[in-house]
Amino acid sequence: MNRVRKATLRMLVLLALAAALGLAGWWLYRGAQPVELTLYFHPFVGPEPLVLNESRYPNPGGEGRFTVRDFQFLLSNIRLSGATGAYVESDSYHLVRFDGDDPAAVIVLHDVPRRDYERIEFGIGVDAAANRSLTPRGDLDPNGRMAWTWEVGYKFVLFEGALLRGTASVPLVYHVGFDESYRPISTDLHGEPLDSRQARLDFRVDILRLFQGATTVDMAALPAVKFDRADAALLARNFAAMVTPMWPDAARTSRDP
Amino acid sequence: MARAASIAVLLAALAAGGCDERRRAATPLPGFSAPFVFGRFQVPADNPLTAEAVALGRRLFYDPRLSAAGTVSCSTCHIQRLAFTDGRATSVGVSGRPLAFNSMTLANLIWGPQRFFWNGRAASLEEQALVPIEHADEMAQDLGRLVAQLSADASYRELFETAYGETSPDTIARALASFVRTLISSNSRYDQFLRGEIALEAQEELGRKLFMAHPDVKVSLRGANCIDCHSQFLTGGFSARYDGFANNGLDDEEHLQPGLQLVTGSPAHRGLFKVPSLRNIALTAPYMHDGRFTTLEQVLDHYDRGIQNSSTLSPLIVEADNRGTAGEGRISLHLTPEEKAAIIAFLHTLTDQDFVTAERFSDPFAHK
Numbered sequence: 352m353n354r355v356r357k358a359t360l361r362m363l364v365l366l367a368l369a370a371a372l373g374l375a376g377w378w379l380y381r382g383a384q385p386v387e388l389t390l391y392f393h394p395f396v397g398p399e400p401l402v403l404n405e406s407r408y409p410n411p412g413g414e415g416r417f418t419v420r421d422f423q424f425l426l427s428n429i430r431l432s433g434a435t436g437a438y439v440e441s442d443s444y445h446l447v448r449f450d451g452d453d454p455a456a457v458i459v460l461h462d463v464p465r466r467d468y469e470r471i472e473f474g475i476g477v478d479a480a481a482n483r484s485l486t487p488r489g490d491l492d493p494n495g496r497m498a499w500t501w502e503v504g505y506k507f508v509l510f511e512g513a514l515l516r517g518t519a520s521v522p523l524v525y526h527v528g529f530d531e532s533y534r535p536i537s538t539d540l541h542g543e544p545l546d547s548r549q550a551r552l553d554f555r556v557d558i559l560r561l562f563q564g565a566t567t568v569d570m571a572a573l574p575a576v577k578f579d580r581a582d583a584a585l586l587a588r589n590f591a592a593m594v595t596p597m598w599p600d601a602a603r604t605s606r607d608p
Numbered sequence: 609m610a611r612a613a614s615i616a617v618l619l620a621a622l623a624a625g626g627c628d629e630r631r632r633a634a635t636p637l638p639g640f641s642a643p644f645v646f647g648r649f650q651v652p653a654d655n656p657l658t659a660e661a662v663a664l665g666r667r668l669f670y671d672p673r674l675s676a677a678g679t680v681s682c683s684t685c686h687i688q689r690l691a692f693t694d695g696r697a698t699s700v701g702v703s704g705r706p707l708a709f710n711s712m713t714l715a716n717l718i719w720g721p722q723r724f725f726w727n728g729r730a731a732s733l734e735e736q737a738l739v740p741i742e743h744a745d746e747m748a749q750d751l752g753r754l755v756a757q758l759s760a761d762a763s764y765r766e767l768f769e770t771a772y773g774e775t776s777p778d779t780i781a782r783a784l785a786s787f788v789r790t791l792i793s794s795n796s797r798y799d800q801f802l803r804g805e806i807a808l809e810a811q812e813e814l815g816r817k818l819f820m821a822h823p824d825v826k827v828s829l830r831g832a833n834c835i836d837c838h839s840q841f842l843t844g845g846f847s848a849r850y851d852g853f854a855n856n857g858l859d860d861e862e863h864l865q866p867g868l869q870l871v872t873g874s875p876a877h878r879g880l881f882k883v884p885s886l887r888n889i890a891l892t893a894p895y896m897h898d899g900r901f902t903t904l905e906q907v908l909d910h911y912d913r914g915i916q917n918s919s920t921l922s923p924l925i926v927e928a929d930n931r932g933t934a935g936e937g938r939i940s941l942h943l944t945p946e947e948k949a950a951i952i953a954f955l956h957t958l959t960d961q962d963f964v965t966a967e968r969f970s971d972p973f974a975h976k
Contacts, residue, residue, distance in 0.1 A: 522923035
């Protein structure tokens, strides 16, 4: 009897040890498994979701309503960082485009090490080194629509549409580029959990904020921004406000170069 | 600046991608290279570029047995000395009835939009290749009959066996697509300029600058906004999504043809056609999808002051005005006669004599 009880006890201890080892192993295994992080970019014009080719949006600084025919921008150098380390995406150049066929534009980051990240950083536009290069990296394509010419670099933000005033239609062309327009943004993750196998972060892209910032743009007075650097700077100042996190209490900083 | 960074493209990896067990040979294409500035390209994993496939495709391309009457080959409407166009407004095949569309150049199709035909209805070169063969007005050939004819020919049997292991509509399409992918034009004077080997004449250089600029009166930048649709190095349409399709103002709202809308169903794509490469443009008259213009002067006049407005016309065309009067009535670039002549001079620098005379692209039956 005593011997049986001893054997049972031994068995129980062994089982408990095995369970503890298994748990620890699973924990270690899980910790080593990379995360797939998906960034969603939801297009808005003010409070309304973007609908292409519809004249429903009021001119922010004047009369008339505008339509959006094409809207896309380049987003670069995605980086996640925290006290325990950082994840830096290589060849991190993404074209974020809204063609009306999907509710959101998506960037998928594969194999992100599982860590306690505290902030996410990326730039709107293209850093100067890549902007002057002809090497196709990520979505950068010198023969693509976002390329101006090799002498000028890339369009960082492209907006094409029209302003309708009565029966008159004024073409709107906002191609905002130049090295100095690049805007790095850092956003506090504020405890957003990134440790599930398929984590996500959601951003609001408000096209209206491109024209409403320190100064509000009357599209009738400024229907095009192309190669004038002062005009480009005017809109570039609003880049950071254009792309904002959709999770609560996200503190953010953007520095002007 | 774009320097002579012409890189040899390693095809061994591509060739290794195929997995057809019956294929006997898969020799990487010797001497296949492309300019660095043309950028990345993709070859379908199930149809790697091999010397055997390209040799077979070249033979098929020039073989009139691909048509019902044995009178028309691909090369009837894609003539090498005309940069693989045919000099007609719209092509004529076996039926003798003129087709609806102009024969497109086959230069550099491995880059740019990977949808083919003017309205983009084929999603790959493989898919494109069989359409003219079966089209009643073009070649009117029955694919079963064609396979039987080719299988009865010992030399074709051997070529198909070596390249693909079998003779079938699928392997005919793959071989033709492989040959067409090798049709690379990269030794024009513009290419030599990009490689830093030559300087352009003053007039050509003025034309290049105008080609590469969207006008901006605010900074005194004159431009012809060609680059808004024709990429800076390839001078063809953009490859992403449907960016390589455009409504270039040929027709007003009432006369707009469906174009890309036929493929996507989107009203926003009505009247959009594929933006072709301008490589060898001086040799590929007549111009536009319906061949309506016979000279480059007419083409320039169209873009300068012939644009017809419509609901799908790009704001980039409406807004492009060297006088800054966009939105005030008639759409016009307001180019000077000298500027138009300069752009045409630049377009002539895109002619590549090597491309239109290279033996590797020529009729293999003529060299027997």
